[in-house]
Amino acid sequence: MAIRERLSGNEAIAIAMKQINPDVVAAFPITPSTEIPQYFSNYVADGVVETEFVAVESEHSAMSACVGAQAAGGRAMTATSANGLGLMWEVLYIAACSRLPIVMACVNRTMSGPLNIHNDHSDSMGARDSGWIQLYSENNQEAYDNMLMAHRIGEHPDVVLPVMVCQDGFITSHAIENLELVEDDKVKAFVGEYNPEDYLLNKDNPISVGPLDLQGHTFEHKRQQAQAMMNAKKVILEVSEEFYKLTGRKYELFEEYMTDDAEVVAVILNSTAGTAKYVIDQFRAQGKKVGLIKPRVFRPFPVDEIVEALSKFKAIAVLDKADSFNAAGGPLFTDITSAMYAKGVFTPKVVNFIYGIGGRDVRSDDIEVVYNEILNIAATGKVNSVYNYLGVRE
Amino acid sequence: MAYNLKEVAKKPERFTGGHRMCAGCGAPIVVRQILRALKPEDHVVSGCATGCLEVSSFLYPYTSWKDSFIHNAFENSGATIAGAEAAYVAMKRKGKLSGETKFIAFGGDGGTYDIGLQALSGAMERGHDMVYVCYDNGAYMNTGIQRSSATPKYADTTTSPAGAVIPGKQQPRKDLTEIMANHHIPYVAQTIAIGNMKDLYEKSEKAIYTKGAAFMNVLAPCPRGWQYNTPDLMDINKLAVETCYWPLYEVIDGKYIINYKPKNKLPIREFLKPQGRFKHIFKAGNEHMIEDIQQEVDKRWEALLKLAGEA
Numbered sequence: 001m002a003i004r005e006r007l008s009g010n011e012a013i014a015i016a017m018k019q020i021n022p023d024v025v026a027a028f029p030i031t032p033s034t035e036i037p038q039y040f041s042n043y044v045a046d047g048v049v050e051t052e053f054v055a056v057e058s059e060h061s062a063m064s065a066c067v068g069a070q071a072a073g074g075r076a077m078t079a080t081s082a083n084g085l086g087l088m089w090e091v092l093y094i095a096a097c098s099r100l101p102i103v104m105a106c107v108n109r110t111m112s113g114p115l116n117i118h119n120d121h122s123d124s125m126g127a128r129d130s131g132w133i134q135l136y137s138e139n140n141q142e143a144y145d146n147m148l149m150a151h152r153i154g155e156h157p158d159v160v161l162p163v164m165v166c167q168d169g170f171i172t173s174h175a176i177e178n179l180e181l182v183e184d185d186k187v188k189a190f191v192g193e194y195n196p197e198d199y200l201l202n203k204d205n206p207i208s209v210g211p212l213d214l215q216g217h218t219f220e221h222k223r224q225q226a227q228a229m230m231n232a233k234k235v236i237l238e239v240s241e242e243f244y245k246l247t248g249r250k251y252e253l254f255e256e257y258m259t260d261d262a263e264v265v266a267v268i269l270n271s272t273a274g275t276a277k278y279v280i281d282q283f284r285a286q287g288k289k290v291g292l293i294k295p296r297v298f299r300p301f302p303v304d305e306i307v308e309a310l311s312k313f314k315a316i317a318v319l320d321k322a323d324s325f326n327a328a329g330g331p332l333f334t335d336i337t338s339a340m341y342a343k344g345v346f347t348p349k350v351v352n353f354i355y356g357i358g359g360r361d362v363r364s365d366d367i368e369v370v371y372n373e374i375l376n377i378a379a380t381g382k383v384n385s386v387y388n389y390l391g392v393r394e
Numbered sequence: 395m396a397y398n399l400k401e402v403a404k405k406p407e408r409f410t411g412g413h414r415m416c417a418g419c420g421a422p423i424v425v426r427q428i429l430r431a432l433k434p435e436d437h438v439v440s441g442c443a444t445g446c447l448e449v450s451s452f453l454y455p456y457t458s459w460k461d462s463f464i465h466n467a468f469e470n471s472g473a474t475i476a477g478a479e480a481a482y483v484a485m486k487r488k489g490k491l492s493g494e495t496k497f498i499a500f501g502g503d504g505g506t507y508d509i510g511l512q513a514l515s516g517a518m519e520r521g522h523d524m525v526y527v528c529y530d531n532g533a534y535m536n537t538g539i540q541r542s543s544a545t546p547k548y549a550d551t552t553t554s555p556a557g558a559v560i561p562g563k564q565q566p567r568k569d570l571t572e573i574m575a576n577h578h579i580p581y582v583a584q585t586i587a588i589g590n591m592k593d594l595y596e597k598s599e600k601a602i603y604t605k606g607a608a609f610m611n612v613l614a615p616c617p618r619g620w621q622y623n624t625p626d627l628m629d630i631n632k633l634a635v636e637t638c639y640w641p642l643y644e645v646i647d648g649k650y651i652i653n654y655k656p657k658n659k660l661p662i663r664e665f666l667k668p669q670g671r672f673k674h675i676f677k678a679g680n681e682h683m684i685e686d687i688q689q690e691v692d693k694r695w696e697a698l699l700k701l702a703g704e705a
Contacts (some may be wrong), residue, residue, distance in 0.1 A: 003509035023484035026477060050487050052480035056473060057516030064513065068477025071464050072439065076477065076484055090467055200462035200478055201491055203437035210465035211454035 002247065003181040009140040009172035013079065013105045013165070014039035016147035019187040022103075022192075023074030026054040026065035028084060030167035031117045033107035036079035036171020059084035063091035063102075069101040071209045073199030075151065076152040077102065081169055082109035085123045089130070095162045096131025096227055098209055101154030102162040105147065108270065109169040110358045119169040121269065125322040125331045131225055133163040133232055134299040136269045138255075138317055143167040143181040145249055146296075148182065151191050152239040158231040160258075170270040170359070182247060189348075190246055229300045236262060236297055253302040255294040256309060258284060262291030264315045264374040267336060269295055270318065272355070272362050279367040290371050301335050307343040310336070314378035315349045317370045319390075321356045329387050330354050349377050366391045399468040399590040404641050405430050406460075408438070413458040414450040418624030420614030420631070421447050421529045422589045424594065425500065428527060428610075429461075431613035437461055439478050443471040443505030446536040446616075447529065469509040472526055475499035475505035479522045496602050497524035503544035504534040507570050518577045519608040525601040528570065531616035539619040543568040546639075547690065548683050549671045551619070556674040561683060566690050574609040575645040581608040583644040593642050593653055600644070613640045621670025625663045633665040638695040643702065650702040659695075662688045 014036050017025065025044075027037035037053070054069075056062045062078045069076035078089065085106060095102050111122040111157065124134060129234040133153060137143035146165045154163040167173060182190070198207045213221060233253065240251040255273075258280050259265060268276050273294040283290045293309060295302070310316055318337075320330020328334065333352035340350065353370055356362045370388065377383055410430035415422045432438055438461040442448040448465045451704065466474040472606040479497045499517070501510050506528040514526055533551050534540040541554040547566045550556035554563035571584045581604040583597040594612065601608035615622065615630050622630050634640040637660045642653040663684050666672040675683040699705040 022487075024477060024480045025692055026480070052483060052484040054476065054480050054520065056476075057512060057519070061470060061473035061476075061513050064466055064473035065477030065480065067466050068441070068464060068474035068479075069481035070477075071483075072478040072481035073490075074481030076481070091470065094466055194518070198438045200464060201437075201482055201485065201495060202462075203493060203495065206460065206462040208452050208457035208463040209456070210458050211452045212449040212465075213454040217454050 003183065004178065006176050006178055008035070008174050008176050009091050009141060009143050009167050010035035010107065010174065011039060012140045012144040015181060016144050017077055018043045019148070019182070019184050020075070020077070020151065020191055020195055022051055022077045023051050024052050024054060024066065024069035024076045025078065026056050026062045026069065026076065027078045027080070028056050028059045028062050030059065030081050030314070031037050032083040032109055032173045033079045033081040033084070033105065035173070036105055036107070059087040060091060063088040063095065066102045067091060067095050067098065067100055070102050071098065071200050072198055073287065075194045075200045076107050076161040079105040079107065082111050082123045085127060086111055089127065090216040092127055092130040092132060094210070097221065099225070099228070100162060101151065101160055103147070103150040104164045105153060106164045106166045107169045107173045108166050116274070116358045119171055120321040120359065124166045125165060127164070128299055131161065131229070132299060133161055135163065135165050136296055136298060137165065138271055138273045138294060140172055140175070140177040141249070143172060144175055144179060144181070145247070145251065146242065148187060148190065149239050149243055149251070151194070153236050155194060155234065156235045159228050159235050161232065166270065167319065171271040179382060180247070186246060189245070232300050233297070233302060242339070250261065251296060253295070253297045253305050254309070255296060257292040257294065258392040259293065259309070261289055261292035262313060263289040264317070264371065264378050265291040265293050265310070265313050266367070266370055266374070267293045267295065267316060267318045267332065269321065269332065272321065272367070275362060275364055276367050279364050279371060288371070288375060290375070295332070298332070301339065303339040303343065306336065307339050307345050310340065310348060311345045313348045315351070315374040316348045317351050317353055317374045319353050319370065320354050323354050323357065349381070349383050350384050351383060351388060353378065353388045353390040357392070360391055362391065395590045397595060397624050400597060402430050405434060408432065408460050410458045411598065412453040412456070414453070415446065416617055418444070418532065418617040420587060420616065420627060424529050424612045424614050427587060427591050427594050428498065431602055432496060436581070437493060439464065439475065439495060439497050441465065441471050441475040441478070441499045443466040443501035443510055445502040445505050447500060447502065449536060467491055468505050470513045471499040471505060471510055472514040473688070475524050476517040476520065476522045476628060478605070479524050492661065498521070498602070499524060499526045501526070501528055502535070503528060503530040503532060504542045507544045507568050508542050515577065518579050518609060521579070521606050523606055525610060527610045527612060529612050529614040531619060532567070533616070535616045535618045535619045536697040544570065544602050546685060548675050550674060551671070561674055569694065571611045572608045578648060579607040579609065581644070581646055583609070584611045584640065585611045585642055586631050586634060586640055587628070588635055597644060613693045619671065622668050626668060630665070630668060633660065636660045637662050637691065639665050639691055641695060641698055643698060650698070652698065652702045652704060662691050
């Protein structure tokens with residue numbers, strides 16, 4: 001029987017980590033992810049996990065220690081937010097290119113500056129090209145479930161890449177929700193043992209990791225890394241299917257809400273998707289055909305599937321909780337529009353809204369503005385402005 | 395058993411030839427001798443900060459490291475090996491590993507005194523069962539001889555050039571061995587490849603087989619940066635010790651032991667003279683610079699004698 005619980009998003013992640021029982025957790029405190037290593041160090045202190053908890057002196061060392069631990073042959077995990085992820089930046093790329101399936105809980109918070117501890121996606125969006133698989137979570141249940149699936153995805157022989165499980169700082173990390181936990185023994189069986197092919201601690205077959213890799217080889221190694229990310233899509237779907245059989249909870253590359261007959265949709269990551277669902281229900285009651293696409297998998301970017309899903313709508317609003325400062329649109333918007341162009345899909349009108357920066361509250365009436373705008377675009381065929389800011393004073 | 399270089403040299407080589415370090419470089423000699431101090435039956439996971447040693451010993455697809463080796467980045471050799479050691483502890487606990495594995499992190503002075511100081515300090519303070527070895531050649535040699543905080547005063551480097559107005563580096567070098575001693579870890583040593591390399595070997599053995607965090611600072615001259623005659627490496631090493639520029643000492647559980655006290659402490663000019671990086675201070679009118687270095691060396695030597703209760 002699944003266990004019904006009331007937990008914050010951070011607690012849910014910590015419990016997933018306890019059930020996974022990794023070899024090493026190396027972490028450094030940063031709001032709002034701090035609770036994860038706090039909870040986890042209690043598990044270590046109470047002897048309920050067999051993990052070495054390494055209370056490092058910085059996030060740079062957290063990710064460096066994870067690289068050392070995972071290369072050694074262990075499972076390594078960490079948790080961070082914002083500037084912590086920023087400090088890890090250099091080593092994120094090294095973890096990915098060294099093909100070390102480290103798993104990280106990223107509790108999304110805005111990158112300084114200015115200093116602000118609240119939620120947006122500028123941290124993980126900045127790391128989108130680092131070679132990590134990125135899974136996004138609308139609520140505590142999804143954060144927990146994504147965490148349980150992360151090792152299976154990252155460690156799959158066709159993938160072997162690190163995985164970042166993202167959720168919204170404070171909004172889900174600190175809010176308590178009802179959720180269903182999987183029993184410890186079922187998690188253990190689902191996640192399985194980590195048995196890497198090559199590892200530093202295999203004294204019968206020593207290896208060297210992290211070479212100077214010059215013009216003659218780096219390109220091939222990067223090409224293999226790119227292939228691993230391409231392979232990840234299929235593996236994510238397979239693991240999600242297996243997870244569905246275990247729990248009855250269905251996960252795909254993205255979730256579609258009320259899209260069957262929708263004329264317009266918004267594309268939204270993480271917790272704001274929940275707000276949008278509420279607004280959709282209100283609009284539907286008024287007979288307005290609105291829907292939602294909520295990407296779960298942002299890296300790899302599911303180009304074929306998302307373009308196919310989007311191609312039938314008249315107007316699309318892509319919401320970005322991070323700006324690219326490229327004078328052209330946020331990262332989700334530019335990925336979606338370039339995917340549509342590459343696939344030859346030009347029919348839907350697509351606009352971008354930058355929203356919720358620095359934790360600016362995103363209310364249902366903000367989302368109503370978005371849907372009213374795209375309904376208007378669908379009706380008139382006219383786009384007044386492609387690149388927009390939602391809920392800002394200017 | 396008494397130390398015998400001939401016997402020690404018969405141990406299987408763990409760091410093979412064919413690497414691309416310069417002739418007359420101090421670093422590979424140090425690495426070979428340290429690895430010889432391992433018991434033959436023990437496995438080792440070595441790490442190295444980005445630098446000459448790393449880029450010259452592990453160019454894909456070749457490696458000089460017969461045991462396991464990991465390079466991560468410039469500033470995180472300490473944290474990387476700490477992570478590997480943590481995985482070892484956990485995997486042993488789970489019954490996944492047999493036998494003994496030891497952990498050694500290497501870094502040059504740039505990767506240790508400067509950019510890697512934080513990761514080193516953290517790894518040592520947390521007490522991982524590992525050794526951190528700084529091979530100190532007194533500048534960022536890999537990128538082309540830029541000054542570091544280990545560079546001695548007045549040395550001519552590419553970012554502290556001896557110019558018409560400023561005669562080389564203007565600050566004395568940081569004393570990293572003392573900084574590490576003040577971490578109150580079980581074992582800290584300062585050593586060099588000298589004579590039959592007994593000092594280096596015995597300290598390596600102690601560092602590797604002392605439970606907990608250990609640190610060794612090893613002076614490793616660089617023929618390009620120091621501009622000495624390549625075959626003179628071992629003479630330069632000897633002069634570093636005989637002038638008390640690089641005293642041989644260890645700190646065992648807080649107790650200072652000076653391993654060698656020269657009967658006739660040589661003037662510092664003897665150490666400086668063969669090095670092209672100090673050529674400008676031997677010009678007429680610059681005698682005060684040599685005197686300045688002498689005073690700094692004397693001051694530090696006296697302080698060390700006091701710490702060891704020998705003053």
